[in-house]
Amino acid sequence: MLINLSDVFNTVGKTLETEIPVSGYSFEGSLGSYRLLKGDAFRIKAEGIGKGRAKVSGTAHLYFAGTCDRCLKEAPVEISISFEREFASPDFKSDDEDENEEIHEFMDGFKLDSDALLYDEITVNWPVKILCREDCRGLCPVCGHDLNEGDCGCDTFVPDPRMAVLSDIFHRD
Ligand SMILES: [Zn+2]
Numbered sequence: 001m002l003i004n005l006s007d008v009f010n011t012v013g014k015t016l017e018t019e020i021p022v023s024g025y026s027f028e029g030s031l032g033s034y035r036l037l038k039g040d041a042f043r044i045k046a047e048g049i050g051k052g053r054a055k056v057s058g059t060a061h062l063y064f065a066g067t068c069d070r071c072l073k074e075a076p077v078e079i080s081i082s083f084e085r086e087f088a089s090p091d092f093k094s095d096d097e098d099e100n101e102e103i104h105e106f107m108d109g110f111k112l113d114s115d116a117l118l119y120d121e122i123t124v125n126w127p128v129k130i131l132c133r134e135d136c137r138g139l140c141p142v143c144g145h146d147l148n149e150g151d152c153g154c155d156t157f158v159p160d161p162r163m164a165v166l167s168d169i170f171h172r173d
């Protein structure tokens with residue numbers, strides 16, 4: 001959705017609040033597509049701070065359908081978004097090049113691209129690992145048994161390959 005911030009840019013203290021519905025949303029991450037399980041709307045509040053600039057804050061609390069990296073069971077991915085940053089109209093230029101890039105990111109003229117902003121916020125908050133629980137024991141590498149449900153009794157000891165050569169020599173006769 002494109003949110004027109006023209007009025008906010010023009011007037012100090014002018015605010016604009018909007019809620020972007022997220023139902024049916026899917027996050028297309030670098031590792032796959034994640035369906036939204038539940039979540040409130042993406043709430044955005046913009047306030048004019050003068051000279052074509054706006055302070056924008058946003059919040060969202062989202063749960064995506066994920067899979068545990070260790071045991072492969074379903075594991076919801078909880079994403080909590082809360083940010084506050086500045087955006088600027090196309091005619092405002094900052095002397096600081098980095099700042100200039102930041103305040104015009106996600107801007108399409110006088111309009112803020114909330115989809116691109118939300119996507120970026122989810123990416124930044126996405127966990128490095130998806131786990132069903134912090135101490136998930138994962139699957140047995142031998143038989144695939146879910147070790148959270150108890151031990152399977154498999155010998156998961158991996159012998160040192162150099163020892164295996166020695167063992168062959170001893171067992172030759
Ligand atoms: Zn797990």
Ligand SMILES: [Zn+2]
Pocket residue numbers: 140141142143144145152153154
């Ligand atoms: Zn096993």
